Amino acid sequence: MAQVVQRRPGAQEPEAQRPTRRDLPWPIRFVNTTVGMKWVMALSGIMLIGFIVFHMIGNWKMFLGNQAINHYGEFLRELLYPILPRTVFLWIMRIGLIGAFLVHILAAYRLVLLNKKARPVNYQSKRNYIAANYANRTMAVSGTIVLAYLLFHLADLTWGVSGVAGKGWQRGMPYENFVASMSRPPVAIFYIIANLLLAVHLYHGAWSMFQSLGVNSPKYNVARRYFAIGLAVLIGVGNSIMPLAAMLNIVK
Template identity: 35%
Template sequence: MTVKFDDRDAVAHGKITEKPLRERPTFPSWALKLTMAVTGVIFGLFVLVHMIGNLKIYLPDVDGKKDLDVYAAFLRELLVPLLPHGWFLWIFRIVLLICLVLHVYGAFALVGRAHQSRGKFKRKGMVGSLNTFTARSMIVTGIVLLCFIIFHILDLTAGVTPAAPDTFAHGAAYANVVASFSRPGVAIFYVIAMVVLFLHLSHGLWTAVSDLGITGKRWRAILLFVAYLVPALVMIGNSTIPLGVMFGLIG
């Protein structure tokens, strides 16, 4: 541990040290936390809207076309002719990629600094709760989600086998989802990933409330409730799709 006023006897016996356990970073920790909070909120909003769009798989056909396919075509045509065909999606993907890089960098940087600052000392006596578990497992759940994102892109966006089924066709969103989740292993993996997303996102949004400086008692109570409500809705909504395909409700 470090001390502001050094005790010569303690220093002499090696119990404390006058030297800091890590160098002062060029990018302050508060800025990293703020970056992670902002990017985390962006991801939270994205997965919520993405889930709402996914649930169109349950809606009836539109002029003989699957409503999910109509929605996918709408996204590619968004802001046309202001932007060329498909550009909005690519700009949006680039923004999300930048947010992802910043979020991952901030996470590993903060964890590294925390370990350096604590040295050999570890936190003890923490009260066991869901929030404590999610806090301790943020890096693990984050890595699982990163692997899931890569697989999800290869499966339902890029159509790269063996992540995607052999029948993958660009633009056929409904058929691609059904074909992908017809594989039980993939469907179960998606459901597990949604549970992990709930654990990670709920604690992330819960932490972002403080990192963004929201201190009002009423606002904190509302936002902390939302921090659990939104991830729960996303988990339940998205999980119904692979389960629906597995049990023949969608197809």
């Protein structure tokens, strides 16, 4: 016979048992940890670094003339055509990159919150930045500027937003649009400064992502340092020479 439990008048009903953190799937529990967030930042950063490098190499075709880079732009729009409709695969890649970018930003923001929670009181004395270099200390600033640069870059050369893009912007004409935009010295200088800050950001990101993935040994640290420096120089110089060449009428 079932036992009837009597409650006193005015007693509250017991609350439904809420799932604890242990009840969540392992991937979610892992991502909610500091180590998990660093893994997310590292993996999304690898995706973004790959895109930046290949995007830069493709854009170097502008030095071969307008036909070379315009043909390259059309090639990207026809990837996997006719297996998929025109531009579909390009948009799949764009959505994947946007997702990686958003995940990277959210993971960085989450890490900042976790760090503040771990140390709610600021340092009482001036910090000694022997281990933390300039790139490390300015990651938030350089990342914010790079985000603003990305939005401006899309409005300027991809979307052709009126008042932002160069005069006479034409869809599907990347060479002419780039030259028209970079012919404006303030815009070209902004691109150069933003890409130099991107290089600073990538330097620290390329150095720290190996540590986040557990590859941290004195045996490899020298190679890690050279890789981070080489990537930063490649991106900083490689992306800056294009607006500089257009501003100086080397490319016209």
